[in-house]
Amino acid sequence: MKKYNVAVVGASGAVGEELFRILEEQNFPVGNLLPLASARSAGEMIVFKNQEYKIEELTETVFENRGIDIAFFSAGGSISEKYAKYAVESGAVVIDNTSHFRMIDSVPLVVPEVNPKDIELWEDSGIIANPNCSTIQMVHALKPLHDLYGIKRVDVSTYQATSGAGKKGMEELVQQMQDFFAFKLDETEVKAFPHRIALNVIPQIDKPLENGYTKEEMKMVNETAKIMHTDFAVSATCVRVPVLRSHSESITITFGSDVVVDVQKAREVLANFENVKVIDDLENSQYPMPTTATDTDFTYVGRVRRDNFAPNILHLWVVADQVRVGAATNAVRIAQKWIKLEN
Numbered sequence: 001m002k003k004y005n006v007a008v009v010g011a012s013g014a015v016g017e018e019l020f021r022i023l024e025e026q027n028f029p030v031g032n033l034l035p036l037a038s039a040r041s042a043g044e045m046i047v048f049k050n051q052e053y054k055i056e057e058l059t060e061t062v063f064e065n066r067g068i069d070i071a072f073f074s075a076g077g078s079i080s081e082k083y084a085k086y087a088v089e090s091g092a093v094v095i096d097n098t099s100h101f102r103m104i105d106s107v108p109l110v111v112p113e114v115n116p117k118d119i120e121l122w123e124d125s126g127i128i129a130n131p132n133c134s135t136i137q138m139v140h141a142l143k144p145l146h147d148l149y150g151i152k153r154v155d156v157s158t159y160q161a162t163s164g165a166g167k168k169g170m171e172e173l174v175q176q177m178q179d180f181f182a183f184k185l186d187e188t189e190v191k192a193f194p195h196r197i198a199l200n201v202i203p204q205i206d207k208p209l210e211n212g213y214t215k216e217e218m219k220m221v222n223e224t225a226k227i228m229h230t231d232f233a234v235s236a237t238c239v240r241v242p243v244l245r246s247h248s249e250s251i252t253i254t255f256g257s258d259v260v261v262d263v264q265k266a267r268e269v270l271a272n273f274e275n276v277k278v279i280d281d282l283e284n285s286q287y288p289m290p291t292t293a294t295d296t297d298f299t300y301v302g303r304v305r306r307d308n309f310a311p312n313i314l315h316l317w318v319v320a321d322q323v324r325v326g327a328a329t330n331a332v333r334i335a336q337k338w339i340k341l342e343n
């Protein structure tokens with residue numbers, strides 16, 4: 001089987017580390033591996049398939065003559081902005097985890113279960129963008145329901161884990177909890193989020209925009225339209241919660257006024273959708289939670305119910321591991337489809 005030389009930019013970060021795990025678990029046909037990060041972690045070792053690899057510093061010339069086929073970027077938007085072009089120039093396809101290229105027309109934005117064909121456009125720019133974590137798990141649930149009934153409007157509130165802010169986000173939650181138990185919460189450091197996250201919820205993720213929404217909320221709106229090739233209305237409220245690494249979403253979906261939602265049918269199409277699992281038995285307190293999803297590659301759906309007042313409205317609860325489904329796993333799934341396309 002043909003092997004592919006793989007670079008990982010952000011190799012020491014939360015998503016980068018998970019990428020190595022997933023590439024190994026999936027037995028991805030990795031030839032040479034090139035882990036890259038900043039000068040801070042250059043020289044550190046990572047282990048892949050029982051072999052040690054040294055992290056190298058990301059520079060403008062590091063891709064030259066390395067024969068990289070696939071470069072995963074997970075080191076922040078400004079790094080992708082500056083360095084992705086060097087990977088592309090060297091002949092690699094860049095699979096970018098940041099928001100930097102997502103809304104550029106010539107760059108496909110891909111959730112492989114939803115719009116795999118868009119990968120074919122990769123040659124226009126050499127880049128395939130990985131959507132925002134909250135968008136990925138939401139469209140996993142929306143796509144089969146849109147195919148079933150035709151969506152008119154989506155209202156979503158998210159409960160997003162600290163992993164969305166990378167390792168420093170998770171570490172800040174842990175540190176603040178330690179400070180709480182040491183009776184030092186008043187003096188705890190607040191850096192990764194606009195407020196203390198321990199024992200709190202914060203209704204702001206990313207920068208405020210003029211329309212009263214945040215940048216994260218508008219990512220969910222704009223990316224959903226681009227991935228699903230739809231123009232139905234989406235309104236999002238994105239909230240940070242003191243959870244380590246799986247995002248939850250409460251989603252209200254409005255279909256056309258003549259639709260009478262069949263909840264059993266909705267559960268069925270969701271359960272049959274690729275990489276989605278339905279756990280929905282309220283009587284026995286069975287529904288997905290962050291503890292259900294963490295360390296798995298599935299998007300879980302539960303609490304599926306028809307609105308009490310309008311038969312064309314469906315409510316549901318969606319949970320997925322932000323680091324895996326919302327980032328690294330989606331990127332690897334894109335790479336797997338890209339390989340199929342190339343052969």
Ligand code: A2P
Nearest residue numbers: 010011012013014037038040041058075166167
């Ligand atoms: P480093 O560890 O050298 O700072 P996370 O999302 O978990 O915070 O991880 C961010 C990742 O992006 C890390 O691997 C980090 O490497 C990497 N990174 C940050 N700044 C740069 C940079 N200027 N050049 C290359 N990699 C960077």
